[in-house]
Amino acid sequence: MKSAEPTPQRGPTVGRGSRMRAAVLAATITELTETGYAALTVDAVAQRAGVHKTTIYRNWKTSDGLVADALAHHFATDIPIPDTGAVKDDLRALARALVATMTTSAGRALLTTALSDTARTPQLAEIKRALFEDRFRRAEPVVDRAVERGELPTDTDPGELLKALVAPIYFRLVFTGEPVDETTADRAVDVALAAAHAHALPTP
Structure with a gap:
């Protein structure tokens, strides 16, 4: 009997909607703080937030749009x-x-x-x-x-x-x-x- 293939391990997930948005914006602010604007990547933000990068691109079309949204949210509060x-x-x-x-x-x-x-x-x-x-x-x-x-x-x-x-x-x-x-x-x-x-x- 052939043994079952191991289940691939997935990274943490934060779901959708407001919880996902909050996690991504917070991760963007942290990346900006630690690496700066020039070195920021969507991959790094996605990994830190616990989401797939396709989720980020689906909600924010560009990295500049993501940064702009994160700054607006942070400074408004x-x-x-x-x-x-x-x-x-x-x-x-x-x-x-x-x-x-x-x-x-x-x-x-x-x-x-x-x-x-x-x-x-x-x-x-x-x-x-x-x-x-x-x-x-x-x-x-x-x-x-x-x-x-x-x-x-x-x-x-x-x-x-x-x-x-x-x-x-x-x-x-x-x-x-x-x-x-x-x-x-x-x-x-x-x-x-x-x-x-x-x-x-x-x-x-």
Whole structure:
């Protein structure tokens, strides 16, 4: 009697739908952190996520599309929007959360990815623009509530105030390489609020 052939061993599987999507996006972020954008491959993401690469190609037509989706998902959920009842505390919480996120190894790697190859990859350039727009839009209630409480001038533009808040942080992260910590965040808050109260920010 002929013995039965051994059953081929398959890698781990995460199923379909939202569970599969979450696993693939998380694996993409990890690969970006560990190997960088240039070295990322769909094969490596599939192996890490526990799915077949055909599953990835079926849901994301290109590796750039996969990276763009992973970045959008990550940056949309990494910084919660505070509501402390005081604008200075809200902005401090926002700025400190940004610093905490972007100074991790993962945050630096993802920032590098978001800023790289944008000329060659229009999809990543569009995602970068959309990410900042989404972050400012989600944070607008912080400024709107402060205006309603009388803590900020009525002509304060939420987007311009938030740009003034994050600009010193990103300038150090991207250009000068200077240390970025909670002191950096708190000073950014003071500068942004001073500009708002001096009516030095562009108005709508």
